Amino acid sequence: MTDNSRPARPVVLGQNQYGKAENRVVRITREGDTHHIKDLNVSVALSGDMEEVHYSGSNANVLPTDTTKNTVYAFAKEHGIESAEQFGIHLARHFVTSQEPIRTARVRIEEYAWERIGARDDGSGPTGAGEAQHSFVRKGQETRVTQITFDGDTWEVVSGLKDLVVLNSTNSEFWGFVKDKYTTLPEAYDRILATQVAARWRFNWSGDERRTPDWEKSYDQVRKHLLQAFAETYSLSLQQTLYQMGARIIDNRSEIDEVRFSLPNKHHFLVDLKPFGLENDNEVYYAADRPYGLIEATVLRDGCEPRIPVDLTNL
Numbered sequence: 175m176t177d178n179s180r181p182a183r184p185v186v187l188g189q190n191q192y193g194k195a196e197n198r199v200v201r202i203t204r205e206g207d208t209h210h211i212k213d214l215n216v217s218v219a220l221s222g223d224m225e226e227v228h229y230s231g232s233n234a235n236v237l238p239t240d241t242t243k244n245t246v247y248a249f250a251k252e253h254g255i256e257s258a259e260q261f262g263i264h265l266a267r268h269f270v271t272s273q274e275p276i277r278t279a280r281v282r283i284e285e286y287a288w289e290r291i292g293a294r295d296d297g298s299g300p301t302g303a304g305e306a307q308h309s310f311v312r313k314g315q316e317t318r319v320t321q322i323t324f325d326g327d328t329w330e331v332v333s334g335l336k337d338l339v340v341l342n343s344t345n346s347e348f349w350g351f352v353k354d355k356y357t358t359l360p361e362a363y364d365r366i367l368a369t370q371v372a373a374r375w376r377f378n379w380s381g382d383e384r385r386t387p388d389w390e391k392s393y394d395q396v397r398k399h400l401l402q403a404f405a406e407t408y409s410l411s412l413q414q415t416l417y418q419m420g421a422r423i424i425d426n427r428s429e430i431d432e433v434r435f436s437l438p439n440k441h442h443f444l445v446d447l448k449p450f451g452l453e454n455d456n457e458v459y460y461a462a463d464r465p466y467g468l469i470e471a472t473v474l475r476d477g478c479e480p481r482i483p484v485d486l487t488n489l
C-alpha cells in the first residue's frame with residue numbers, strides 16, 4: 175500500500191515545533207490612580223501530531239500561529255499577569271488541553287522590569303510620597319526569563335536571568351594555575367572580578383496547585399542570594415564564586431533543585447602607565463570586551479538529575 179501523503183523517498187520528518195515567537199505584551203493593571211505594569215516577550219512553541227502538514231500540506235491539525243498570538247493577548251486581559259511563570263503555565267495548559275493534536279507546549283518568556291519614577295532605591299515598600307503612580311523608568315539591569323514545558327502530564331519550569339552585570343573591585347585573586355610554555359598570565363593577588371550573569375534554575379514543582387511556589391518571591395530571593403554570594407565570596411577563581419552562588423541558592427530555596435550558570439569573565443587588565451612615568455597602583459584598568467574566559471557549570475541538590483541544557487544560549 176502506498177501512502178500518497180508521504181513522499182516515497184528515504185526521508186523522514188524529525189523533531190518539529192511551531193508557534194508565534196516574541197509576542198510583546200504589556201499589561202497595565204489599574205488600582206484607582208495607581209497603575210501596575212507587566213512587560214513580557216512571550217514565545218510559544220507547540221508540537222504533537224504535525225506530520226501531515228509537513229508531508230502533504232494538510233492544515234487540519236494546525237492551530238494557526240496567529241491564534242497563539244491572539245491567545246497571549248486575550249489571556250493577558252482575561253487572567254492578568256501575576257508572574258511570568260503563572261502566565262506561562264496558564265498558556266501551556268490551555269494549548270495542550272484544548273487542542274487534541276497538540277501534545278507539548280513550550281512557553282518562553284522574557285520579562286522587562288520597570289520601576290516607578292521616584293521610587294525608593296531599594297524598590298520595596300508601598301507607593302509613597304514622591305513615587306509616581308503611572309510613570310515608570312525601565313530598569314537597566316537584568317532580564318528575567320522563564321520557560322514552561324507541559325506535555326499533558328509532566329511540568330517543567332525553568333526560570334532565570336540574563337545580563338546581570340556585577341563587579342567586585344577587590345577580594346579576588348587568581349594564582350597557582352598550571353603554567354606551560356605558552357603561559358604569560360601574571361598571578362593576581364588583588365584583581366577586579368566582573369561578570370555578566372546568565373543563570374537558569376529548575377523548580378521541583380510537579381504541577382500540584384497546592385504546592386505552587388510564590389514565583390515573584392522566589393525570583394527576588396534567588397536574585398538576592400546570588401548577588402549576596404557574589405559580593406561575600408572571597409574569590410580565588412570565578413569557578414569558586416560560581417559554585418558559591420549556586421550553593422547559596424540550593425541551600426536557601428527548597429523549591430529549586432538545579433542551577434546552571436554561564437559566566438563570562440569580564441577581564442579588567444591593569445594598564446601599563448610606566449611609559450608616562452606614572453605608577454599604576456591597582457587604579458587604572460583596561461576593560462576588555464573580548465576574548466573573555468567563559469566559566470559554565472551546574473550546581474545541583476545532591477541526588478537530583480541535571481536537566482537544564484548545557485548551552486544556555488539555546489534556552
Ligand SMILES: O=c1[nH]c(=O)c2[nH]c(=O)[nH]c2[nH]1
Pocket residue numbers: 348359410411412413439467
Ligand atoms: O577566575 C578565573 N578562572 C580561570 O580559569 C581563569 N583563566 C584565566 O586566564 N583567568 C582566569 N580567572
